[in-house]
Amino acid sequence: xxxxxxxxxxxxxxxxxxxxxxxxxxxxxxxxxxxxxxxxxxxxxxxxxxxxxxxxxxxxxxxxxxxxxxxxxxxxxxxxxxxxxxxxxxxxxxxxxxxxxxxxxxxxxxxxxxxx
Amino acid sequence: xxxxxxxxxxxxxxxxxxxxxxxxxxxxxxxxxxxxxxxxxxxxxxxxxxxxxxxxxxxxxxxxxxxxxxxxxxxxxxxxxxxxxxxxxxxxxxxxxxxxxxxxxxxxxxxx
Numbered sequence: 001x002x003x004x005x006x007x008x009x010x011x012x013x014x015x016x017x018x019x020x021x022x023x024x025x026x027x028x029x030x031x032x033x034x035x036x037x038x039x040x041x042x043x044x045x046x047x048x049x050x051x052x053x054x055x056x057x058x059x060x061x062x063x064x065x066x067x068x069x070x071x072x073x074x075x076x077x078x079x080x081x082x083x084x085x086x087x088x089x090x091x092x093x094x095x096x097x098x099x100x101x102x103x104x105x106x107x108x109x110x111x112x113x114x115x116x
Numbered sequence: 117x118x119x120x121x122x123x124x125x126x127x128x129x130x131x132x133x134x135x136x137x138x139x140x141x142x143x144x145x146x147x148x149x150x151x152x153x154x155x156x157x158x159x160x161x162x163x164x165x166x167x168x169x170x171x172x173x174x175x176x177x178x179x180x181x182x183x184x185x186x187x188x189x190x191x192x193x194x195x196x197x198x199x200x201x202x203x204x205x206x207x208x209x210x211x212x213x214x215x216x217x218x219x220x221x222x223x224x225x226x227x228x
Contacts (some may be wrong), residue, residue: 006158016224035215043206043219044159089158101166101173102147102210104217 003027004092016035019077021110023090026071030092034104035064035075038087047088048075068077080114087111122207122220137186137223139207147210149217150174150182152203153181159206164209165190191193197227215219 005024013019021035031052036044048063050057050073057064063076077084091104119142129135139148148161151174161174163182171182179201181193194201204224208217 004158036219041221043221044210044217045219046216051214091159101164101172103149103161103164104159105161106151108156109160 001026002108003030004090004105004107006088006090006110008110009108010087010111010113013080013112014116015082015114016079019075019080019112019114021075021077021088021090021112023073023075023107024071025092027074027092027094028071029094030105031074031095032093033053033066034091034093035062036089036091036106037111038083044089049061075113077112081110082114082116085112085114120207120209120218120220121154122223124223125221126224127226129197129225131198131227132196135197135225136203137138137192137194137207137225139190139192139220141190141209143209143211143218144187145209145211146187148184149181149208149210150190151206151208152176153206154203162192162205184187194225197225199227200223201228 034049035047037047038044048059048062050066066073087109089109090107122138124178149164151159160176164200165171165184183191205222206222
């Protein structure tokens with residue numbers, strides 16, 4: 001049972017335009033969400049996160065939106081650059097404490113290609 | 117760089133042999149995790165540790181065991197490697213109170 005789903009395996013965008021990556025989750029206990037970026041032959045690197053008490057978080061060109069009622073989050077990259085081409089994973093966690101130990105559940109990933 | 121290293125980076129092994137992957141950190145973080153990455157599945161948790169000698173299973177733990185005898189090292193052992201365990205394995209660390217992981221560079225394991 002995939003609790004975090006990224007239904008688009010790939011996305012192709014022109015440089016300068018907006019990239020929108022989507023993620024859905026099913027577990028209503030998740031209350032912290034993160035996006036990771038991964039280049040080939042490297043480990044994933046943390047990009048941006050959002051707590052369930054917020055519906056938006058911005059960091060430069062990256063904005064994450066959370067719609068709790070729809071159990072949906074999205075990552076917007078504006079403007080997109082060729083260096084953004086990578087695999088993007090969304091992840092979710094029950095807030096650390098108790099027995100969760102900060103475990104992250106990841107989606108399948110979306111390959112973003114930004115064309116010059 | 118990030119204070120987390122995985123070894124080896126690449127390994128080819130035969131079916132039925134035991135294999136041990138090592139994760140070493142210099143950050144003194146309490147939490148350590150082993151994930152595997154496979155196409156169509158993203159990253160799936162194998163085992164994790166919340167302290168020395170404190171470990172527990174993740175969602176895909178069958179055929180794997182772990183050990184953590186000191187803070188800095190977290191070992192993943194494939195007891196008898198199978199072709200289905202061909203994958204890229206990532207170790208991650210997390211400090212208490214912070215939810216983002218720092219990942220290692222990964223180990224590409226091929227079981228033939």
